Amino acid sequence: MAEGMAAVRAGGNRPSEKSGHHPARRPRRGVPPRGPPLPRRPGRKRPSIRAKEPGREMTRRRENEKGIALLVTLLILVLIVALVYEIFRIGARSAQTGAYGRDSIRCALLAEAGTGAARIALRQDARDNSFDTLDEIWSRPAPPIELGDGEIRVVVEDEDRKIDLNRIMLSMGNAPDERRLAIFRRLLDTLAIDRAVADAVVDWLDNDDTPRVGGAESAYYLALPYPYRAKNDLFDTIGELRLVRGVTREAYEKLLPFVTAHSSGKVNLNTAPKEVLMSLSAGTDLDEVGAIDAKTADEIIEYRKDHPFTKTDEINNVSPFLRDLNNRTLLFKELADVRSTFFHVRSEGEVAGTIRTVDAVGARLGNEIQWRFWRLE
Ligand SMILES: [Ca+2]
Ligand SMILES: [Ca+2]
Structure with a gap:
């Protein structure tokens, strides 16, 4: 102020200050200058009234x-x-x-x-x-x-x-865990997203610059209108998925509720949504004993409402098929938990x-x- x-x-x-009559100031338009009059412009007469009536001129001034x-x-x-x-x-x-x-x-x-x-x-x-x-x-x-x-x-x-995307990569960072990769592929199938996204995710994670079939490495990303390199490292946030080849906005929004970059690596049978439960039966288990289909996933969800799993073996109580799957594979022991x-x-x-x-x-x-x-x- x-x-x-x-x-x-x-x-x-x-x-x-301007209104004061300082001798050094330039004459302003309409203000008659002091001192000797300016030379007249040739061919232009001053109004005769000024010459004839000096008193009125002073008044006008x-x-x-x-x-x-x-x-x-x-x-x-x-x-x-x-x-x-x-x-x-x-x-x-x-x-x-x-x-x-x-x-x-x-x-x-x-x-x-x-x-x-x-x-x-x-x-x-x-x-x-x-x-x-x-x-x-x-x-x-x-x-x-x-x-x-x-x-x-x-x-x-x-x-x-x-499903933890970072766990798809083995700890050395140079090869995927095939069983976890199969789980992710199955999730993509359930969500009707191109399976090639799984290969692009592996390339994004692995520490080499050799693209997999359907995948993408830096050579692909550097040729984009806004170029960047493949990360060749773990996801810090799941938002990074948007940078991976094939993950359109639509695919990203479909995936978002079902994938993570921070987890224990074991799926909680008490909280997993249907799509994740259906993905669990991937890989070799699928060939040996069949898959957890939509109906079986619904049975798990229905069962756990009244009987929360306090240990993974309780999956045996849900159905004979799940008992068989549990007993013949290490699926639930290795990839699932109750906490x-x-x-x-x-x-x-x-x-x-x-x-x-x-x-x-x-x-x-x-x-x-x-x-x-x-x-x-
Ligand atoms: Ca790579
Ligand atoms: Ca608790």
């Missing part, structure tokens, strides 16, 4: 000067009004920005508080039992938490209900229409939650 006033004063001084003074005053007024308006406008805008910033910080704090609530629920659940189902303190849909004029909305989902280790927490804080979200993945180890991924949106 002090600056504004200084500007007003400075702006006000300049025109008044004074009137002219008065008119200019009035103009200058008006100009100063316009300037002051413009400046006041500008100061008011900037003030109003910064007041708005301040309110937004304050709400934004409060929203972020609320969202963070939501992750704290999720952490407490997950720790409590670990004390309650050693299996994880869709009907527990962390997994039941939680109502919004009202806090003052703010609101927190938290959704917790275990990542172990999904979850990784949890995705999405916590929204809202104040007066402003929303901030924490998107996080935590690993529950014993009774503690370690955040492995954390993003404030």
